Amino acid sequence: MVQDLVAQETLDEYAELSSAIISDALDLAGIHGTLEGMSTQVPGTRMCGPAFTARYTLAPAALGRFADFMDDIPQGAVVAIDNDGRTDVSVWGDTLSLFGSVQRFAGTVIDGVCRDIDGTRALNYPMFSRGTYMRTGKGRVGVESTQAPISISGVIIRPGDLIFGDDTGVVAVPRERVDEVLALARKISARDDAYETAIRAGLQMKDVWLAPRED
Template sequence: MKGLNNLSPTIKPVKDDYRVAGRAFTVKMPVGDNLVVLKAIREAKQGDVLVIDAKGDTYRAIAGDFIVGMAQTLGINGIIVDGVVRDLEGIKSLNYPVFCKGTTIAASGKAGMGEINVPISCGGTTIHPGDIVVGDIDGVVVIPKQLEEKVLDQSLEKLEKDNERAEKVSGNREEIRKYLDEFISNK
């Protein structure tokens, strides 16, 4: 994706070793009202990843450990939110991938507004239902559904080239110098 389509680097996993991948099940949530998150958990399919646009709110949580545990039990692959969660110790004990901006103590209300499976903006990136989302300690990237085959092919090519370069250059002073000379002269 050439460094494009990644979410804000402020959205990180609650545990460094968490990884997530799957199809985006999008949630547009009004600030401080998480009833739509419960609807999304009910509607999402096994293997989906809930991607929640909470407008970047860091005051009221989109969910705590109880709601996150329900998503886990129903087979949802993870939760990514442009917002915060609560009950961090409980969420960590679930060993379930949650990516967010941080934590708070304040719970959300349940007035009932919001939408599911509509285009959203999360972490400054547009996400459509069914896009692929992949996240780890470095952040989250979104692969638009219409580009997934092309991105897969290009990713495999890049991985192969990176592995060949590392095999040739790593630990070899002469090859490192050659590589650096060639790289710098091409710029």
């Protein structure tokens, strides 16, 4: 199961961070993991979990039906869908959001668009995509593969890679480097806390930058 690829305590710690802090940690680690163009469609929601990947292709080349793979997705996974950035057909609507909510998925990110967004917002289901569009993908695109490497915004995502999303954006962390990135994120978070303390103490901005100290 994909959850087993990232320890639960690690997921819990990541869940307390932000996409901005994780992005900074990815920069320090030399990893390109920021998913450009992915934004929340349900403001105020967050997602954090290992990726369950799916790739769509234009019908009739599709090798699978539209959403049969949903029954294979485990609790706690982020559904990561590569629809090749298409914005003219949707591959997710409120029926799938309801299923994801009941099955306790961590959320969904689509290199493409979703629809029925009012229903998804009513469920408070974490949904990240390039936007919304009403036209169905049924009969137009279909599943080419699942649990294989995909590309979202030019970032390769493999099953089990950690995906995090919030109101600022979406980031992906390679599963074999989650501990390294988390260690860097802890330091960045401590630095930001020191900045906040210094600002609230009334320091001038030129002195705020000097506030953090390495142990």
